[in-house]
Amino acid sequence: MLRAKRKTGLIFFPAFDWAIDPTHPEREERLLYTQDQAMEEGLFDIEGLVEFKSDLVSEKDVRRVHFCVPDVASVMTESHFISAGSAKRMGVAVVTGEVEKGFAIVRPPGHHAKRVVHGARGFCNVNIEAIMIEYLRTFHGIRRVAIVDTDCHHGDGSQDIYWHDPDTLFISMHQDGRTLYPGSGFPEEMGGPNAAGRTLNIPLPPGTSEEGFLYVLENVVLPVLDEFKPDIIINSAGQDNHYTDPLTDMNFSAQGYARLTELLKPDIAVLEGGYSIEGALPYVNIGIVLAMAGIDYSKVREPDYDPESIRQSEDISRRIRQVCDEVTDIWQRRYDITRERQEGKEYEERVNRIFYDTDGIYETQHETVRICRECAGALRIDSSSDRGNRIMAVHIPKNACEQCKTAGFRWYEQAEPSLYRKIYLQNRPDDEFVEKVP
């Protein structure tokens, strides 16, 4: 009889009645064949695989991460509340020891959702991993978190949320941004002045195959994780690196994803993208589940799988080795870089221009972070969209020092009311969220 070596929780929420629009890749049908395959394999009958019931997040859970414009209810549908809630439920099950590992096979996804939310971008409205992580940090004593994003698209939303946080290691491996949405995710994007090197981006050339992904994992991701020593590892388990994915140009496979999962040993995996709904998802999802639970996955293959036909060229291998060296160098020099970037500065500012492709909104952000050697630094974002919404968002990080707390409160108090539709304060140390409408 089949038995999981590691007790593994699963939440399956395919949202069979939710779509961005009827022919959009993010539509009702997306997980239909994955469900068929999971049921036909008898996945939920395997001893040690436990199916959990989906759950909801509250608006408060969302506000721990996001500034939603104008409010939470306007940017989320019921599906988003359930998909984020399922990730959260899975996280709680793992950290409380109900199960050893957990995989939330849910939609809609979340890794393109940034801290400020004016609408949907890259099929994402809210960041379901971040909502889970901040919940676990608030109620379950988790501090150091590593997010490894293996979706084919750069996880720019997660990167944005954890840009300044030295307690969160964010690693994204993805198809080179010069050839794919969202166009970002280069090694030089390595985190803010208070957390340099805690964001690591590994862009990969189109055509990267099993060999390339596993090379990155073994030569960058695993050594970095070893040193970072996270309390938990989250895998943003997008499946659009697959050789049959219609939106991307990579050559990854079900066997490769399963092997990657086996090596990475994530505590919690959350499904992100993946749009080859018949040719890839049924096999990749089964492979990941089995690998997490420690069950033999050697026969989980796509019907047309042929490792020879998807093998990467020597040129691709060379370019991957190069980028891995570059990223390893950033990681090893992270404290020096942090010091250099903090030197002689009290604040750092950046301007972000963000396009919400799904909803067609343009946003401009003026971001100010307080340079701090003790915490992630108080953060202020002045954000305006082409829909005429201008807001001021102030974030005081979870483990803020006294000076950063004071700075945050002062920004919130002193914001010029006439300029903004709303002024928000995310006070993470007290787990409070307040806003004023001038």
Next chain:
Amino acid sequence: MIIGLDVGGTHTDVVLLDKDGLVRDIKVTTDEADLFHTVLSGIEQISRHIKPRAIERIVLSTTLTTNAIVQGNMPDIGMIVLSGPGIDPEAFRTHEHYYVVGGAIDHRGREITPVDFDCLKHVTKKLKDSGIRHVGVVGKFSARNPIHEQKVRDALKRSFRRVFLGHWVSGSLNFPRRIATTFLNASVYSTHKKFFKAVRATLEDRGLHIPIHILKADGGTMIFDASIKHPGQTILSGPAASVMGAIPFSDKTEEAIVLDIGGTTTDIGIIINQGPVLEPVGIELAGYKTLIRALKTYSVGLGGDSAVKVVDGRLEIGPERMGPAMAFGGPAPTTTDALRVLGKINDGDLEKAATGIKGLAEHLGISVTEMASQVYSTFCSEVLRYAQMLVDNINSKPFYTVREYWEGYTIKPNRILVLGGPAKSFADELQRISKIPTTVVPKWGVANAIGAAFARTTCEVTLFADTQRGILTAPEEDFFERIDSSFSREDAERKTLKLLKRKALGRGASRHDLETEILESSQFNMVRGFSAAGRNIRIKAQVKPGLIHGYEVISRRLMDETGL
């Protein structure tokens, strides 16, 4: 008149009902070694002095196949499995003569790899050389397209006496369960067939020319002829009989817990608005997870005769039964002895019962009466705890759509129905502890047999339409049709209900009892390359488990007689 018969572990209950109510009821001792004799003597005794022509219906619930499976008392058969990509089919091995042959179908029912007939030839030879006569053939996704199973069957036809195909067992997807179910069907086939053929022959000898209905695990019946293909469905009909026996005494607006308290075990089931709650996938028996439709029941090793002991200063009841209660000459104290001491029953030797309870009381340093009360209430709390576990289990069922989430209602029982030999003695205490109104089912000692007698014929149909491929199939029913792109979900639902009615009538249903229900109905737009390519439609419908037309009059009479 109707005969209902339910074989239990110790007793077999038999009832005879007519339009005015219960004509008579008897209990015969079950002889596990000779169930044939047990069943026949039950029928014979109940129908004594009754004209054979007066008997219109007979329903049997036996432990025949259950026992065969639990005891592993099954002839050697062969299993041939065709797997596609996925979990290694070796993981689902049922026994020695289990062979994997190449060939694969995908989730849409498309052939990926053709059947490996060369390999099949070798396997056939091996099976024949081992003297095997019955074979089960199961393909992955055969519930979507059974072509491989059929081709293998055609190739095997001449070599084996009977071949059982996986897609017959259910329209649900679950390859390992399909394998286990087909294995069980093939394994209990001979036992089942031999037994019921003999019963039928004997009844015909006595002038009873009526179809024999056999109770299934889902609380419905099927006639003997229909059971030949699906003998596995007759397992665990006992707990189903109990739940069906309680249905007439639950109200249309109630969510009721059914407790059938026996000597060795208590069977727990749930009824909502007079309909029993079913297992979502299928029942499990002796480690075999199956696709056999079944009522959601839970059997716990807590009965009137379960041994009671004190371990580390704590009272423990069951799960083992050492023999009858001490009041009836048994070796160890039981809850029945506590009932005797408390005067809740008057049968049995009071002194012997008290001796048993005294032994426990001394461990805890309390009086015999206090001890007996403690045993009594502990028993009831334990039963209620298990009932709550069953309710929680049903309430924790996952949901897959936003609509299901909003509909997501949970069961909050507002009635307890108790049956079984000692039912009457426990009702008050169950009510006191649970604070849920508790009713003893009239004729509680044979209510299970009454449940069997009244059970209607049930079945299920699963239909699958794929307008992109132009196919409409219900493989379980051997139904295949071409459709065009205009085929709609409404068309599919209509077709499903038509197939369902045909199937139910073929399995012995009466036209009055075709209460059908669509269980699942979903339609997905299939999009390929940003434009609509077709629709993927899935429908599942059932004849609801319930009671046959006309039972109300009889059950009302039973209630009146008992003063309820």
